Amino acid sequence: MVFNTKSSRWLQLPTSLQRSKNLLEKIERADLKLSVIGLGRVGLPLSVAFVNCGISVIGVDSNASYVSNIRNRRAPFSENRFNDLLGKALASGKLTVTTKSGEAVRASDIIIVTVGTPVTERHNVDYSQIREVLSVLVQGGLEGKALGFRSTLGPGTTEELIIPYLQESTGLKVGRDFFLAVCPERILEGKAIDELHDLPEIVGGADEASKKIFSALFKKLNPEKRIRFLSTTGAELAKLFTNVYRYTNFALANEFGIWAEMYQQDAPEIIRAANFGYPRSNIPLPGFAGGPCLAKDGLFLDNSITFSSLISAAWKLNEAMPQHVADSIKRALGRTLYSKKIGVLGVAYKAGIDDVRLSPALKLVNILTEQGALVEVHDPYVRNKTVSIDRLVRNKDCIILAVNHPEFSKYKAKISQAKPKLVYDVWGMFDRVDFKNSKYMGFGRGS
């Protein structure tokens, strides 16, 4: 078929080649409008990074007060070098933020979707934010535009759900009338800006033109950026494999910690010796593993099978860690945690950030509280409901190092002087000799 019989204007109709060429030229000239939908820890640093490279970005979020805060240059979370860059991006006029997704989509050449895909308490994937975005996209004149999905998606979601929905709702065809790629986020929270520049990008394009467009777009962040191409499903899996690999290895390190405790040995010391100069060992050190990426992403895979897997074994182990710590502390303090005064250092899900989503330290705080302990928390990154370090150490039965924030290493003397009955160290950051007047216990370190 030479021309589209439904169209009376077939000579004028831009071909898919003309459409993609048009987008590639706009990218080349940095003369395009980019929308980023979802201004969380993925979308906002990405928006700022693109503005930083000369591209105009409309940032979209459905939360009006959140958007208003950003507009007033209050960074909603901590990221290295981020406050400064956000301020500059807004001042330059190249970053605008809004709640109006429809307008943003209509005004844009390329739209990148970065909304959250959390799991429910029963571990079902919750795509409600994706559905909301899709309903806007189909009204926004998709023709000639390119869509990138940077949210975590279960394997096959784009091919089996998103593309059919977009095509059937608009009559447009991917690879001809619009372009689409899965470009998973794999940065480390807290190092977003640096890693957006440095890390290679995985582009799971629905077709060759889509691959070219998103490859060109991401090279605006760094002309040297290396790109690996996969199918949309392949890119979804690549993201999940990356996180499941890390999460499972953290679980393995924790299992090693449990073994070491059983045999009264020091797991961090043994793991360091096992890794030392040995080309086939890169075993992580034990400690809490959780958070909205690592603890969650495996469930996207695990949900679809009816048998246990390594993922479910890893999840079980990492999620049981806070209870294991609480039980160890209970045994060390006596027969009950009831009315014990406990200070917890750190509540974020990992070091150096203010994010408490799926945080094992927060889970520990909740367990201790439910068992009747009187718990106070100090976290230099998380100010809400936390107390000062001086108040934290004062008059406690037990002080727990629950997050390995680097700042905590300097509190060693303060803790020692406060003489709690017990210092419990989840991360092996301290040593037995540091506390002459307190019992010291480290996870995975014997006792």
Added chain:
Amino acid sequence: MVFNTKSSRWLQLPTSLQRSKNLLEKIERADLKLSVIGLGRVGLPLSVAFVNCGISVIGVDSNASYVSNIRNRRAPFSENRFNDLLGKALASGKLTVTTKSGEAVRASDIIIVTVGTPVTERHNVDYSQIREVLSVLVQGGLEGKALGFRSTLGPGTTEELIIPYLQESTGLKVGRDFFLAVCPERILEGKAIDELHDLPEIVGGADEASKKIFSALFKKLNPEKRIRFLSTTGAELAKLFTNVYRYTNFALANEFGIWAEMYQQDAPEIIRAANFGYPRSNIPLPGFAGGPCLAKDGLFLDNSITFSSLISAAWKLNEAMPQHVADSIKRALGRTLYSKKIGVLGVAYKAGIDDVRLSPALKLVNILTEQGALVEVHDPYVRNKTVSIDRLVRNKDCIILAVNHPEFSKYKAKISQAKPKLVYDVWGMFDRVDFKNSKYMGFGRGS
């Protein structure tokens, strides 16, 4: 207590310091007699490596015909550069081999134990060879000698079992009258000679003097050799952690292969993309994982707990791989494997070696045979019961690449020309396009 009241010769009695000094001086001058008990894939390369560095070694094995073969310079297994070095070691007169362990122990300053510690079919650890060696050691005049254990041991075995037995049976005390360390083997089969020279050594000494003695001894293999010291139990755990880490990561790669098959994707391609330039990913590629170290060592830990662990999940997954492959082939060939003619490339437990202990490829051969297939095997390393490559490819319904021996990559054309109905590639060594007249299936590669 200043002197031993049981002894009338306390002034002449060598102190522990004199005893260890004596051994250290002998090591320094390379003027010591070393016995290595167990001439398997651990002990024989170790013996040859020490002789190569100027130390006289008595190699001991209980199997008379095996010892006689070695004496006649027939290497009992394949190792890189090994045949040559074994011949030289025997010709130099510095390596003698014998079945007489009692004589060897009496004649030696240092004894290294390298006998096998296999697991039974019900996964109990079988220490019978260790017990046999211990019964010889207690008769052999342990006083002033140093004992190294290089066999894989469960955590605590040395501290709770070996040392108490040796002390009670002889009245001698470790660290005073004799010396003892756990020095676990961590070389790669096939690269033993190079790795004995290059790899750092873990020395789990029962006391400080024992640590010094075995550190000095291993530095004879390479004066630059780096040593990490642990307790005996710590060294036992370090060995197990090393192998469990690798084995679990291979299982994870295989789980990723299963996920990829579910979604008709190519796991090797996705894993390569996930690893590419990404500092936090080092995911192995899928394929069979087994053998007498990796598949076995986790059981030393897993035996002692009553709940499932990551180790048992990894073991389940890796051990199910041959059945998964057999099932995939059955579906592709029709409803049954009965009377299907199948050629299997490789039967060793991994690439480049002739060892079939706990080999997944061998397990696959057995499964296929039990299901009525007519199976032939070609393996350039394992000559026993295997056929030539030309006979292997001839007139087959299916050819399976079961081991990634590098030699197999050159058989692509031969296999393609033989036109089997199906080529099944466990390792992703071949590609779909290589076989125009055969269906191609790769593990973890969709279909």
